[in-house]
Amino acid sequence: MLQLVLINLFRNPLRSALTLGSVLVALFLYSSLGAVLDSLQATADSGSRERLATRHAIALTNFLPYDYKDRILSIPGVKRVCTQVWFGGLIGGQRQRITQFAVDDDFWPMYTKDLQIVEWSEPQVAMSVPPDHDPHLAAYHAERTACIVGRGVMKKKGWKLGQTIHLQGTRYRGGWDMTIRGVYVKLPGGSWNEDLILFHNEYLVEKGMGGKPSTGVFKVELSDPSQSAAIATQIDAMFENSDNATKTESEQAFGAGFISMFGNVPFALRVIGLAVVFTILVISANTMVMAVRERTSEIAVLKTLGFTDGAVFGMVVAEAAILTTGGGIAGALLAKFGLQGKPLAFIPAMTITWATVLTAILIAIGLGMVSGFIPAWQASRLRIVDALRRVD
Amino acid sequence: MAWIEVSDLRKVYQRDQQQIPVLDGLSLKIEEGEFVALMGPSGSGKTTLLNLIGGIDSPTSGDISVAGTNIARLSGAELARWRSNTIGYIFQLYNLMPVLTALQNVELPLLLHKMNGAERRKRATFALELVGLGDRLGHYPRQLSGGQEQRVAIARALVSDPKVLLADEPTGDLDRKSGEEVLQLLERLNTEFKKTIVMVTHDPHAAESADRMVHLDKGVLSA
Numbered sequence: 001m002l003q004l005v006l007i008n009l010f011r012n013p014l015r016s017a018l019t020l021g022s023v024l025v026a027l028f029l030y031s032s033l034g035a036v037l038d039s040l041q042a043t044a045d046s047g048s049r050e051r052l053a054t055r056h057a058i059a060l061t062n063f064l065p066y067d068y069k070d071r072i073l074s075i076p077g078v079k080r081v082c083t084q085v086w087f088g089g090l091i092g093g094q095r096q097r098i099t100q101f102a103v104d105d106d107f108w109p110m111y112t113k114d115l116q117i118v119e120w121s122e123p124q125v126a127m128s129v130p131p132d133h134d135p136h137l138a139a140y141h142a143e144r145t146a147c148i149v150g151r152g153v154m155k156k157k158g159w160k161l162g163q164t165i166h167l168q169g170t171r172y173r174g175g176w177d178m179t180i181r182g183v184y185v186k187l188p189g190g191s192w193n194e195d196l197i198l199f200h201n202e203y204l205v206e207k208g209m210g211g212k213p214s215t216g217v218f219k220v221e222l223s224d225p226s227q228s229a230a231i232a233t234q235i236d237a238m239f240e241n242s243d244n245a246t247k248t249e250s251e252q253a254f255g256a257g258f259i260s261m262f263g264n265v266p267f268a269l270r271v272i273g274l275a276v277v278f279t280i281l282v283i284s285a286n287t288m289v290m291a292v293r294e295r296t297s298e299i300a301v302l303k304t305l306g307f308t309d310g311a312v313f314g315m316v317v318a319e320a321a322i323l324t325t326g327g328g329i330a331g332a333l334l335a336k337f338g339l340q341g342k343p344l345a346f347i348p349a350m351t352i353t354w355a356t357v358l359t360a361i362l363i364a365i366g367l368g369m370v371s372g373f374i375p376a377w378q379a380s381r382l383r384i385v386d387a388l389r390r391v392d
Numbered sequence: 393m394a395w396i397e398v399s400d401l402r403k404v405y406q407r408d409q410q411q412i413p414v415l416d417g418l419s420l421k422i423e424e425g426e427f428v429a430l431m432g433p434s435g436s437g438k439t440t441l442l443n444l445i446g447g448i449d450s451p452t453s454g455d456i457s458v459a460g461t462n463i464a465r466l467s468g469a470e471l472a473r474w475r476s477n478t479i480g481y482i483f484q485l486y487n488l489m490p491v492l493t494a495l496q497n498v499e500l501p502l503l504l505h506k507m508n509g510a511e512r513r514k515r516a517t518f519a520l521e522l523v524g525l526g527d528r529l530g531h532y533p534r535q536l537s538g539g540q541e542q543r544v545a546i547a548r549a550l551v552s553d554p555k556v557l558l559a560d561e562p563t564g565d566l567d568r569k570s571g572e573e574v575l576q577l578l579e580r581l582n583t584e585f586k587k588t589i590v591m592v593t594h595d596p597h598a599a600e601s602a603d604r605m606v607h608l609d610k611g612v613l614s615a
Contacts, residue, residue, distance in 0.1 A: 001503055004492075004500075004503070007491050007492065007496075008491065011490075011491040297487060298487070298489055300487075301483070301487045301489075302500070303448070303472065304446070304448050304475065304481050305475070305476060305481070305500055305501045305504070305548075306472050306473060306474075306475045306476020306477070306501065306504045307472065307476075307504065308468070308469050308472040308473070309468060309469070309472070310469070383449075384443075384448040384449070385443055385448060385449045388483075388487075
């Protein structure tokens with residue numbers, strides 16, 4: 001029976017190929033849209049609930065005075081505070097898709113469970129490293145223009161340890177040379193991805209801020225994470241009546257809030273995805289209706305031979321399902337392996353989860369079932385004598 | 393009881409508001425192993441009668457018993473199963489699947505029976521050899537002549553060893569020579585294999601191959 005279904009499927013190869021191709025493209029597009037959502041979600045999920053992020057109450061683009069750091073540190077229960085400034089430089093004269101952050105020295109001990117230095121340069125002169133710092137950062141600490149680069153970026157750009165890279169400032173004008181003194185990887189369950197360049201905040205302050213330090217975000221590590229809500233309230237209360245009031249939330253909520261800056265983009269993407277799916281549903285249903293109509297007399301013959309209405313129904317649905325599932329699997333896998341890790345607009349590296357791939361495949365199977373249902377029902381209800389069109 | 397027994401059979405087609413009676417209280421008996429030709433002018437109801445005997449159409453009233461089963465009382469699914477076991481149908485226009493080879497076309501009815509692929513191929517090959525097309529197994533219908541196509545259709549009809557063969561104008565679309573070959577084949581199936589055959593035909597010459605001729609006119613038997 002399956003052989004018969006397959007033979008029927010390829011009796012009009014061009015039409016089948018075009019339908020399969022349209023499903024493939026649609027499910028590729030759907031998976032790509034899903035990938036954008038996955039990537040945004042991955043960003044939102046990347047932070048820890050046990051750390052706080054303090055930013056300007058008005059907008060993320062407004063900066064906070066650097067001396068807030070000591071004042072936050074003075075709050076009981078705050079273990080460590082680091083700064084983080086988005087740099088936004090261009091690499092190779094093109095619109096960069098590699099995120100760069102200027103971080104101060106407290107960044108590294110705060111994220112020892114998130115990032116691990118796996119390649120490093122040795123310092124040219126012996127230099128002591130603070131006790132809570134990774135000793136492999138010695139060369140980085142010894143050099144103001146040093147940077148630490150994620151392994152993903154190293155692979156993508158083909159960079160080598162010790163190489164000097166050039167960034168063209170956008171927000172902070174001028175050319176910025178940095179020397180790669182270490183490569184990090186993301187530890188399991190850790191924040192961040194491997195597509196970042198991290199460099200000294202002092203370098204940014206000195207060259208880009210005219211020596212007057214300020215920061216976009218303070219990350220706050222707590223002695224007791226259960227106190228996070230109370231401490232967040234305390235931090236915001238401390239600066240409530242100042243020119244630069246703060247908004248403090250968990251690092252994870254901060255990530256989600258960052259995503260919310262894109263407004264209803266996720267909603268729009270879902271709507272577009274559904275529209276694509278609906279369009280393909282109509283196309284494949286039309287294809288199946290045509291295919292079945294062309295075979296009206298053959299279906300009548302099958303029934304004459306003893307094929308039941310159910311068998312005929314199943315064969316038509318199976319035909320549609322195989323067609324759309326084939327296209328769906330191909331489209332979803334093409335998206336998975338074609339886009340995974342690739343940059344797209346504001347997303348440094350696309351993430352396509354297997355859940356998205358599976359969803360796309362299930363949608364494809366569903367498409368086949370639904371698009372095949374009407375022609376299958378018509379075929380199963382077909383009266384043999386009517387189909388043979390002969391009343392004598 | 394006769395092998396095929398039709399009692400007080402009525403068939404009325406509804407077209408818009410109009411009722412068109414095709415068979416009007418027809419009764420007929422055909423014995424096992426008989427070869428009967430149904431004859432009559434166009435619109436006399438002979439194909440309708442054939443379709444009713446074959447269980448591919450349902451009567452407005454009356455009973456049809458074939459090989460001991462009253463098919464007028466079977467559900468759609470039961471009728472389908474009954475057809476696959478009892479009836480072999482030969483169409484005027486052959487109605488072969490154009491995308492299937494001769495062998496695959498003949499294998500089709502066997503898909504409904506429990507048997508493996510090798511057994512199916514063996515039986516289908518035998519049926520094709522029986523109709524003289526053992527050397528055309530891999531040919532598609534477009535690669536065969538009309539007479540050969542009809543012989544493939546006959547092989548398809550008899551491959552599941554049905555109790556009754558129903559043929560609707562089997563020579564109507566063939567040249568004289570091919571038609572003659574098909575008639576000889578049907579005669580052989582009747583005499584050698586004891587198949588009960590009911591054949592609709594306009595052609596008196598074709599009807600001469602049958603044991604008995606039954607004439608229909610305006611939905612009733614005529615002399």
